[in-house]
Amino acid sequence: MRSWWIAALVLVAAGAAVVVRLVRGEPGEALVAALAGLLAVVLFSPLAFPRRPDRDRPVTVYYRPGCLYCLRLRAALGARAGRARWVDIWADPEAAAYVRSVNGGDETVPTVVVDGVPRTNPAPALVRGALR
Template sequence: MDTSPASAPAVTVYWRPGCTFCIKLWVKLRLTGTRYRPVNIWRDPEAAAFVRSVNDGNETVPTVRVVSPTGTGSVMTNPSLKRIRQALAG
């Protein structure tokens, strides 16, 4: 498996166990072949802190970080697949 930065997923999905919204988003991402990196906020304190920092202190998931090929970054809470794909396009 290639782990170089060029092959790293540009989409990071912050999630927690039992989140049905997270599962629905994963299914959509997989069906469209969109690569993503899942991060369990209950196992990663730094990820949980990040999610709280962008959600007014709440651990609202899915929180999604997207980095477009142009390097533009965005963070979205419970986004649609359409919003993620738009962010990926830059």
């Protein structure tokens, strides 16, 4: 099961912000809070990362939902992100163990494997080049 708990927490916080603004009689601000909350829910959910189960992708990206560095990489890759294999380390214990093994025991993400070589938080340009 993919990690949704951060997105659920963001949804609750955004809902509370909307309710507070509505109670105060600020419908415009409530709408802005609702839209910002929905955007945050999508960004902090597994939906922001393409799910590619096949192992024949040229690049594998190990990530965690809600990781700002992972979101930065995802945004920088744009349409090319779908060419990579994205693995949620919170949903895959073997992936988490692999990330720890290549990062000195830490679950540092994004960890990107290009041509069999793991790189921790690489420059987006390097990953884009590998996805051409």
